[in-house]
Amino acid sequence: MISIIIPVYNVEKYLPKCIDSILSxxxxxxxxxxIDDGSIDQSAKICDEYTxxxxxxxxxxKKNEGVxxxxxxxxxxxxxxxxxxxxSDDWIESTYLEDFKVKEQQCDFYVSGALYDTYNKVYSYKKYKEKFCINQVEIRDEFFEQDLLSNGYPWGKLYKSQIIKDNNIKFNENLTINEDHIFVFQYFSYINTFYITNTAGYHYTVFDYPGRKLSAKINNYTELKLAAEQFNLIINQFKLLWNITSKQYETLYNTxxxxxxxxxxxxxxxxxxKKYFKEELTYWNKQPYTGCNKYEKLILCIIHSKFIYGKYYLCxxxxxxLQQRYRKTYERLIYKDLNRRSIKITHG
Known part of the structure; x- marks a missing residue:
């Protein structure tokens, strides 16, 4: 049996389609x-009706405590x-669960592709090359060759319940950013067999008409720092578990x-x-990283300089x-990211 878990919070517009797609x-x-997370619209009622x-x-x-x-x-x-x-605002095609082939390919972890929906149309999709991995070497190779390191979504995957529960793998409740990616990476470190499908039956809603998922909020410093620390621990586990090369380690560490x-x-x-500013200056002055684009290079040049005063204000x-530019081009940047990691679909 497959247990499908859906957190629900104020999604009355999308929830029926989501649940109906599971029923089909x-x-x-x-x-x-x-899991109704304290919804204040009709979502809780819709959940009850479907039972x-x-x-x-x-x-x-339950009361609202986060996803x-x-x-x-x-x-x-x-x-x-x-x-x-x-x-709860996404939906799945009728063969989505069947396409994991759990009866034919019994293993620890399953990953499939996805379709990215924008304004009720499929804008692009991501499909992987089918592969059944039977050891750590094959898992490591596919992880890098098929760019699975960028797929940190909890959806589009099947996890073995026993592995999650035996190893106490949980979503970090102190994070509201990258908690899903960290969960997926943690799970990777406990698997021995892995099946990648060549299907894409999960519809992820990137944008809808009210622009509901458009958000350019700034996450707080402590959460982002904690996420970096969590990633660092897991990447070092990968280094030991998979015997990754220095180049692979550098890719993970920088990313x-x-x-x-x-x-x-x-x-x-x-x-x-500002209370964290000196701590960050100390951290970056010990880092050999010099930046991957002109803005990063400029910021790091300011940080490393011994002759520039008023560094905080200049930064x-x-x-x-940059933030003003980012807000004006947010949707365009999202589309650019979709094009980078998936195949664009042209609608006539």
Whole structure:
């Protein structure tokens, strides 16, 4: 049995389509666990109504404590051999669960591709090359060759319940950013077999008409720093577990540790958390990293310079200008990112 966990919070517009797509699955041995995270719209009522439609659907109502807490509660309630996460504003095609081939390919972890929906149309998709990995070397090779390091979404995957529960793998409830990516990476460190499908049946809503997922909020310094620290621990586990090369280690370290720490520095500047400024200067003065684009290079040049005074204020001016540009081009940047890591679909 597959336990499908859906955190629910104020998604009355999307929830029926999401649940209906689960009810239409060709693979029928599943349970659906809805975690109502203190919704104040009609979402809680919709959840209750669906429990009367199908005995496989269960709902738990709780106060609002965030998506990580909701998913963790879902994990504790799961009775299935496998766990599957779905976001409440997304939906899945009818063969989504069947395409994992759990009866034919029994293993520790399954990953599939996805379709990215923008304004109710499929804008692009990501499909992987089918591969069944039977050891750590094959898992490591596919992880890098198929760029699975960039796929940190909890959805589009099947996890073995026993591995999650035996190793106490949880979503970090102190994080509201990258908690999903960290969870996926942690799970990777406990698997021995791995199946990658060549299918894409998960519809992820990038944008909808009200621009509901458009957000350019600045995450706080302490969360971003914690995320960088968590990634650092996991990457060093990968180094030992997979015997990764120095180049592979550098790729992971720069992508998930350095980038998060740079975001933390940007956050403390823009949110004026000056009490952490000296700590960050000390950190970056010990780092050999010099930046991957002209803006990073400029910021790090200012940090490393012994002759520039008023570093905080100079960084604030630069980041403020960049933030204004970012807000104006946010949607364009999202599309650029989709094009980079998936195949664009042209609509006539």
């Amino acid at each position: 699955q060709t693979y029928t041995d599943w349970e659906l666990i809805l 009367y439609k199908d005995k496989r659907i269960k709902v738990t109502h 990580s807490k909701a998913r963790n509660i879902g994990i504790t309630l799961a009775q299935g051999e496998y766990i599957c996460f779905v976001d 998930f540790v350095i980038s998060k720490r740079l975001s933390a520095f940007r956050s403390l500047i823009l949110l004026k958390e 604030y001016i630069i980041y403020s200008i």
